[in-house]
Amino acid sequence: MVVLQDAQKTTATNPTVKPMIVTENATKKIVYDTRNLDLWYGEHHGLKDVNLEIYENEVTAIIGPSGCGKSTYLKTLNRMVELVPSVRTSGQIMYRERNILSKEYPVEELRTHVGMVFQKPNPFPKSIYDNIAYGPRIHGIRNKKVLDEIVEKSLRGAAIWDEVKDRLNQNAYGLSGGQQQRICIARCLAIEPDVILMDEPTSALDPISTLKVEELVQELKEQYSIVIVTHNMQQAARISNRTAFFLSGEVVEYDETDNIFQNPTDQRTEDYISGRFG
Amino acid sequence: MSVRERFDLDIQAVQNQMLELCNMSISALQRSYQALMEQDLDLALEIIEDDSELNHIEEEINDKVILLIAKQQPVATDLRRLMVITKAASDMERVGDYAVNIAKETIRIGKEPLIFPMTNFESMCQKAIQMLEGIVEAFVHEDTTKAKEIADLDDYVDDLYGATVELLIRKAGENPEAIKQITHLSFICRYLERSADHATNIAEHLFYLVKGRHYELNA
Numbered sequence: 001m002v003v004l005q006d007a008q009k010t011t012a013t014n015p016t017v018k019p020m021i022v023t024e025n026a027t028k029k030i031v032y033d034t035r036n037l038d039l040w041y042g043e044h045h046g047l048k049d050v051n052l053e054i055y056e057n058e059v060t061a062i063i064g065p066s067g068c069g070k071s072t073y074l075k076t077l078n079r080m081v082e083l084v085p086s087v088r089t090s091g092q093i094m095y096r097e098r099n100i101l102s103k104e105y106p107v108e109e110l111r112t113h114v115g116m117v118f119q120k121p122n123p124f125p126k127s128i129y130d131n132i133a134y135g136p137r138i139h140g141i142r143n144k145k146v147l148d149e150i151v152e153k154s155l156r157g158a159a160i161w162d163e164v165k166d167r168l169n170q171n172a173y174g175l176s177g178g179q180q181q182r183i184c185i186a187r188c189l190a191i192e193p194d195v196i197l198m199d200e201p202t203s204a205l206d207p208i209s210t211l212k213v214e215e216l217v218q219e220l221k222e223q224y225s226i227v228i229v230t231h232n233m234q235q236a237a238r239i240s241n242r243t244a245f246f247l248s249g250e251v252v253e254y255d256e257t258d259n260i261f262q263n264p265t266d267q268r269t270e271d272y273i274s275g276r277f278g
Numbered sequence: 279m280s281v282r283e284r285f286d287l288d289i290q291a292v293q294n295q296m297l298e299l300c301n302m303s304i305s306a307l308q309r310s311y312q313a314l315m316e317q318d319l320d321l322a323l324e325i326i327e328d329d330s331e332l333n334h335i336e337e338e339i340n341d342k343v344i345l346l347i348a349k350q351q352p353v354a355t356d357l358r359r360l361m362v363i364t365k366a367a368s369d370m371e372r373v374g375d376y377a378v379n380i381a382k383e384t385i386r387i388g389k390e391p392l393i394f395p396m397t398n399f400e401s402m403c404q405k406a407i408q409m410l411e412g413i414v415e416a417f418v419h420e421d422t423t424k425a426k427e428i429a430d431l432d433d434y435v436d437d438l439y440g441a442t443v444e445l446l447i448r449k450a451g452e453n454p455e456a457i458k459q460i461t462h463l464s465f466i467c468r469y470l471e472r473s474a475d476h477a478t479n480i481a482e483h484l485f486y487l488v489k490g491r492h493y494e495l496n497a
Contacts, residue, residue, distance in 0.1 A: 233351075233353065234351055237353065261353045261354060262353075262354060262357070262358070262490060263354060263358075263489075263490025263491070264354055270354050270355060273353050273354060274282070274352065274353055274354055274355070274356050275281055275282050275285075276281055276282055277281060
């Protein structure tokens, strides 16, 4: 509540004057600090001077219309974007204070810290157990007891253990879409990442499976930092701490989610989140 | 039709209904004062009967807003506007209740000659109505400058209320036989003062709508 005192009366109606807001940013640790990031696909300028800080143990939502650069930005965070041959970047993405865009930063190391979940569930055509154990095995873990523990812990972490514990040897393709997506999240957890990137993880799921994944995201943020690209405005509002609105490759607005959905600063943000375009 | 033209039209329609409720409540307050001054008991009864229509419109506004929230999942300005519409409707329905209360007190006073000079009442009523009409206009134009000016007028009504109650107490001492009428007039005085407070409430709602933050005017 803001009290308009006599001295403030002249500014009360000035839209540029805002009540002071105390944020918690000062005490939050930064996981990713993106500085002046530009990205081109050939001649196309896909990301324009992006500056974003992503905080530890938070869910950061990236929203924006199709083609705005949100998925591109997500894929720069684990350098998957480099799979596109014509891509060029400039600027820095500091992950835990090291620039991941530097050629000296080994991409394999980055991917052990940063897991990813995609739009469509993409389990391997293997058993549920082998899906989860795949990553740890690549990292050299062979001990059956250790693998068993990792599989159980990861499936519990992804809130699907109770549904699959009696059929770990069955093919993951036999599960429903929502279950497959949680298997993919469990597979991601098995490598004990620091960050989880999610690219529209519920867009192929039914409403109940969507809510289960949303609940899971809320639980996972206690241990992980999560960046999620979503087309679902209400999902961003429900599960994220912060929201970045991208438009034509630029970050139009980045703020606490409560502010974005109650009182965005930029008219373009307001128009997008209230469904006036996009 | 643009992406959310239907939704925009629905919001506009429910806002218009709220503004219609405002005008009806202001009219009820004006007529209740007229009934008091003219000791027109038929008019007082009419105001009491008409109140159910105001209550019904407020309920209708609330139902429409709830449906719009459920179906359209509004955010930002749309959501604030819908919340503010229900709050303003509630304030104005309350003003309608005060008009009813004044009408009831008028009936209780009956045809007994008014023993008290009614100048202060006239001023309070005029100021309250000026504030309520002004805030409706400010709302239509989303004019926070005007809303602030209107909220500032509340001090005048409050001072007048305090002075009038003092006078009524003194009058009661001088005319103990008129204590009943003086009590009724004290209540009426309170209802007029409260009506003006609701104009201030709506001014605060308008600030919230336009600026997205809560402001306390006249703290």
